[in-house]
Each structure stands twice: as structure tokens, then as C-alpha cells.
Amino acid sequence: MRPLFFLTGKASMKIAFGLLAALLATGAAHAEAEFDVEAAAGQCAACHGAEGLPSDPAIPIIHGQEFFYLYTQLKDYAAERRANDIMSPMAAQFDRSQMKALAQYFSDKSWPAIQTKTQEGDAQLAQRAMSRGQCSACHGEWQGDSRIPRAAGQQPGYLEKTMKDFKNEVRLNAAAKISVMKKVEDDEIEALARYLGDL
């Protein structure tokens, strides 16, 4: 399957939704037999990219992401602690050991380089929010560690969405993040997303 590089914004998300039903059917078939991680991962390529470059700005890079973080997100999507129309049914196909296998598969890949344009003043706004939210206490240099996701070089569109999802209590799988992000203004979130994407 070819990655949908040429699509951006809302349009691609609709297409992605359309793909979903078909993909889920294939997934179910695989779950019966011995788990074929390559085949299962093939389902992900449509959106997350065969080479790791996602097909849409609001889709995160998962190639080269931390194993434990990926595994946890799949568990949380399936349990609807992180409820998402696309990813929750996607993750619910797999049992824990299959989730681990997928997480291993993607964490073994290398992180793709993306181009991010920052705007003037982004660094200052980001720094202000980062010192208020004490981000570095957990995130260090943003490279990820086990349960802490890598955010350096992540897709800015996705980062912005997920930080706002924390703030607006849409993403509920990390309660502590809700309190942290509530202290960050929307313009700071947008600056942070570009700043982190450019690291």
C-alpha cells in the first residue's frame, strides 16, 4: 500500500476513515492464525506511512517511537481511556502480546525526518510554557524514554491536536497531563507544537 503523501488536512482523514472498514476486516482474519506482525503493520502504513512519514499532519509518527509508549497507547485506545474513532477500533483487534509485537516492530524502525517551519517568537513562547509546566522534569530533551514519548521531530499538526486534546479533556489516558496542559495557553501550544516539531 502506498502512503498517501499527497493528501493533507480534513480530506485525507475522510479517506482514511473509508479505508478503515476494509482494513479492519483484514485485521480480523490475521488475529485467527499465528500473529503475522508484518501483515498487521501493513494496515498501519496507509496512515502512518510505509516509510514512517504519516499521510496527514494530524497523524503521529510512530516509526522509531518508544516501545513502551506505543504499547501503552494501543492498550489505552483499546480500553477507550484514549477514545478515538480511528485508533480505538484499530487497537481493539489485538490482544496484549500482539500489541507488544506491533510496538516492538515500530520502535525498531528509524524515526523519519520531517520539515517543520517555525515562526518568529515560537521559541520564547515555547520556553515560557515549558518552564511553567516543568516539562523537562519528565520529558528531558524530548527524545523519549520508555513510557515518555519522543516529541522532538514529531508532526506539529498532531502535537497541537493532542496537547489540545489533553487540555480539553478529550485525551484522558494521562490524567496528570490534563492538569499540566490546562496551564498552557492555546497560542503557546501552537508555538510548542512547531518548536518541538523542529527539534
Place this chain on the structure above:
Amino acid sequence: MIVNRVTATFVMLVLAGLFQATAQAQDETSDSSYYGDLRNVDQRMLTRAAGDGNNFLHTNGNYEQTRYYPASQINTENVGKLRPAWIFQTEVVDSMETSPIVVNGIMYVTTAFNHVYALNARTGEEIWHYKHDMGPITTYCCGPNNRGVAVHGNKVFMGTLDAQLVALDARTGKQIWSTQIADPEFGYSETMAPSVANGKVLIGTNGGEYGIRGFVKAFDTETGELLWTFNTTAENSVGVWATHDATGRDMHRDIEAEKAALQEAGDPYETLGGGVWQNPAVDLETNRVYFVVGNPSPDLDGSLRPGDNLYTDSLVAVNLDTGEYVCHFQYIPHDVWDLDSVSPPIITTVKDGNGEDVKGILHGGKTGHVYVNKASDCSMIRFSEAMVPQEDMWTLPTADGARMLPGANGGVEWSPMAIDPTERLSYAINLHQPMTYTVRSTPYPEGKLWLGGSFDVIPEEQQWGNVTAVDYDTGKISWQVRTAQPMIGGVLATAGGLLFTGEGNGLFKAYDSKNGSELWRFQAGAGVNAPPSSYTVEGKQYIVVGAGGNAQLNYKRGNNIIAFTLAD
């Protein structure tokens, strides 16, 4: 699970050790202690550590955990001449909480992410370096810390962030066995140093922030086999529906609502937390182990865990051979502030209510009190004056955040206290960090951070620290010294009349332990947030401390182990 058991190798090493020991006896060269004869760390040495002015064999100095070092070569008269003897730089620049252990001139220190180094304690030269092969799943709240090793026989023991217990060969640093203590996916991790007594390695667990079921476990020193488990949350964790804490303050519990919640959801013990962060005190006379149990999970949300939440926020005694419950005393029933019990307990003689000397247990609480309990039945004799400002205790956490002092780091954090039994004083380091307490109820997230709200530092308010001496026979503060920043790390008292402790700004200081006057200071260049140790090699007493900063309070990181001795 025991991964690796190398008994044959062990026997050969012991034999090799015998030869080495004989060679050393004949030839007193400077490295006679360098390859020190570790078979000598037998139970007798461990038992008599309180009087051993050469070695530092336990995390907190001795089984009683007094952190009172019996050597007095370095003393109030000459401490002004204390100078660095050597500086060892580890490979890991991160939070350092290690208590250096010294055995016959060899020092064992650990770093964040579970590295262990064996060093020549006289020169700082590296003998070996062990890096733990960390599993992919680790869950820990407060930095990738490690507080050090335990030693026994030819082995060095360490708990790991991925919740294993490893036994290393003290001569080579090679792994002899490893055991999985608990499942890190569900929030279990190890940062405490283990303790060893009578052939058992004792270790608790972190995880009170993740809905674990806490424990203290005992493993066989030779094989790593699990001998017993004491669960720190009782299957009936409800208790007596206490409305007041140990100091008599009203906790503002809604007992009716809790009873209804219990009716509906049952006893919460399986995810009730109760981590044990620090070493137990061991009383070989009565064959008991005393430890303190941390906060209930989720930290701030009491609605999901009705009852007193036994044995969280408690002093607990169990039988050393079997792990069977002996007695407990709960300082804070149904805690919703994380003002729990972490600083390791100390066994010493104290005056009881009638002025009679009895065996007592001291504990520095996050509330800011030193609690004095009776060893025989765990009951409380007294609590000290508050060492830090307390305001509006106990104000319940609210959805918008309610201010109450102390903030959630205490009081006294995990930092061990010390005592001077001749002065009958205990020494604690304190934090003053005003915070608000916010509650936000969320269901158990299967091993993810589960605070049930948040603790937030109030940025406009000033923070500081104290070093406080308390007369444990009266509960009165004997002296107190203010420090620029909240204190975390630990203290060491010595028979030289000194008290050593470090600060986040890199200062390492010596005080007169009688009156708190500052006698010496050294700028280490990174936060000194680890407990100091002392030892003597070739007739020279040393003071040693790690300077690696602290993740939790974000004090400047470093990677130095610094040993000091008197300038000639």
C-alpha cells in the same frame, strides 16, 4: 524468576579469594585492601556495623539506621581542613541518590539507570563498572534514581528500575543471579537500596503513584529465591474509620460516603498503593523488621478507596524470618495529600511517657513531625514540634486546588535522618514548598500514573529548606538552620560532633551537631542530594558524597562522587 545461578563459579571465586587473603596477610602493600577480602562481610560484621569506624556497610550505617558514624578523626576542631581527596566521575549525568557502601577499602556506588561502580576508596580509581541491561518496560514517577547497594558475602545487591533484584560478584561486577520482583508494566519499580540480614535480601517497592499493591519481600542471598512477601495493603484495609490523624487533627473525612463506597465497590486493597521507598530498620534482638509504608493510590482521590487504607502511611513491624505481621501504627488514615511516610525509621533508646528508657522507633514524616514510637507494640509515644510551617491542616483537595502546608514533598522527603545517641538528638532535612492540592477522579488506568489530581507548586510563594535537630526525648526543636532551597538527600552525624549534609545549589556543609553552627562548606558544582557516608582506610578517615543533583526538584545534574579527607 531466577535467570542465572552460577554456583560453581561462586565456589571457585571463594577459593580464589582465600589465596588472595593469605597473600595479603604476608605482604602489607597499599593495595592490600584494594582487592579486599569480601568474604569478610559476614553476618557478624553487618551486625556490629554501628561500632565499625573503618567500613560503611549499610545504606544508613547500621541495622538501627542511625547514620551515626563512630569515627572521630574528623571533628569540630579540624573539619575546617577538610579537602577533596579524589573525585570520581560516573558515566551517567543524572539525579544521584546513592549511599556509598565501603568494605575493606572498596567502595560501591550506583547511578541513575542502575550502573554500579566499584572504586578504590583511597584513590577513587575504578575497579569495575556494571551497567544493568534495562528491560523495555519501566514505570517510575520521580526520576531514574537509585539509592545504592547492599553487601553480603561475595555479593553486591541492587534493585532496578525494571523491578529486578540483581546479585553481582563483588570482585568482578559480573551478575551472579537476577530475580524479577514484580511486573513493571503495572507500576512497580525499584530505587531503594536493598538490606541484607540473616541470609535474606529485603526490598520494598515504588509504585504508590500507579495503583500497585505494595510489599516488602525477602529473597535468599545465595539463590535469589523468594522467601516471603508481606503485602503492605491489608486484605481488610478499612481499619477503624479514624476521624483524626496521629497528632489529633481532624481529617474532615466523610465517613458515611466512604461506607457507601465500600458497600458498592468493596475493599480497594488490590490497587491501594503502599509503596515502601526506603530501607527497613532491623532488630536482630527481637528478630523484627521495621519499615514505613507510603501513600495510598490514587494519591489525592479518596473517593475510590474508602476506609483507613491500612497499612498506608504507617510504621509496620514484621517478623524477619517469616514476614508475619507484628504491629503497626498509622500516622495518617485515609491520606489524600501524599504526606506519607518515606524517610527510613531509626531504632534507638528513647524516653517513654513516664521518663523511662525504652526501645523506640523514630520516623521523620512528610508532615514535618518526628514521630517517636515504642518498638514493642508500635504505639506512639510523642511527636515533635513541626519542623516546617503547617497551615490549614487538613484542608481537603478541591477541584480548583486548595492550599495547605506543608506541600506534598513534605516536611521530610525520602531523605534519611541521623541521630546522635549521646546528645539524644535526631537530625532531619526539610522542605518548605507551598502547594495547592487538586482532586480529579479517574478510574484505575492499569499501571499508568494515577494521582487522582495534582499537587501544584505555588510559584509566587517562597521556598526554602531547614536542617533541624530535635530532642526525641521531649519532641522539642533543639536547633534549626535555614537553607536557601528545599532540602532533599540525607544527613550523616559523626562521633566527631559533626553533621554533614548537602544542598541543591551544590553546597556540601558540615555543622556542629550540638548547636548547628556551620563549620565548613564546599561547592560541588552540582546538587548534593545524596546521603553522605564515612570510612577509614590506612588510618585516614574520609567523608564521601554523591553530587549529581535531583530530578524531582530539578537541581543541577552532575556525575561526581567526591571523597574528602583532612589536609596534611
